[in-house]
Amino acid sequence: MTEEEKEAAERDHTKRIRRIRQAIVLLLVFLCILPTMISVWALHRIGQMNGELENIERMLLQLPAAGNGGEGRMTEQPRSEEPALPEKSAVSTEEQDWSRAYLDDPSEEAIEEEIHTEVKHVYLTFDDGPSVYTDDILDILDRYGVKATFFVNGRSGYDTQYRRIVEDGHSIGMHSYSHVYERVYKDLDSFAEDLYQIQKLIYDLTGVDCHLYRFPGGSSNQVHDMDMKRCIQYLNAKDIHYFDWNVSSGDALPGTHSAEEITSTVLSQVSRSGDDTVVVLMHDSPTKKTTVEALPAILDALLSTDGVDILPITDDTKCIQHIK
Ligand SMILES: [Zn+2]
Secondary structure: OOHHHHHHHHHHHHHHHHHHHHHHHHHHHHHHHHHHHHHHHHHHHHHHHHHHHHHHHHHHHHOOOOOOOOOOOOOOOOOOOOOOOOHHHHHHHHHHHHHHHHHHOOOHHHHHHHOOOOOEEEEEEEEOOOOOOHHHHHHHHHHHOOOOEEEEOOOOOOHHHHHHHHHOOOEEEEOOOOOOHHHHOOOHHHHHHHHHHHHHHHHHHHOOOOOEEOOOOOOOOOOOOOOHHHHHHHHHHOOOEEOOOOEEOOOOOOOOOOHHHHHHHHHHHHHHOOOOEEEEEEEOOOOOHHHHHHHHHHHHHHHOOOOEEEOOOOOOOOOOOOOO
């Protein structure tokens, strides 16, 4: 290799190194600039979204108060990121919020802050009585000044309790005479005969012409082959209203349930319920002592909650039914 060729090769080598250096520098510059560009874009987008949120809030404040019957009682709209939701969903979001606040922080301030103006009508119902605990239940309800509903069976030795239920101002309903599934649901004649027996017993003892009914096992029970629609048609023809429940205390589920369990089951379901009519299923029976023990705590909590009204079921109460 001549001296000239050597110099040419050295120049080429130097050029290549320079190009590689330039490429590395460009790459480094690009890597530095990219995150900065992303940050700038993100800040710009956040700014845009803030503007949109403010617009949505302004639109919400201009809407009329939802679901308050036009009485102007709702002074503040709930904050929501979904302003286009229909009225029903807005209400249920509100009630879910109430439920969360109630469960996390049961202080009165928290409940008052979260509940707006929705009123919940709560109906406490006791099935399967009268029993050795009927007087205890009545004493507690009396102490709290609360009226409930007793769906009774035909039981001998409890004439005083049937009468006291009515005299104390509670509602009395039928829960079949026998509560024996094989008999009540044997066929329509058997159902009708059992119904007649309990209706007559209540009338003879209390003078009440009873038109409230709760099916043993509820209208959606799976304990027999009979078509429940036929029983329902029979009740409808006699202008008898049947009530199921949308809150269960769980006191009839297998196993023993402590008063604390029953209390928290009832209260959490009542607070979560999106319905303005809440029918709570409980039992008045010799094996349900813890239900009686739970009652004061349940009443304490419900009575101290704004927007909750505890009432006895009447012929005018909105029917809560599993099957219609
Ligand atoms: Zn029952």
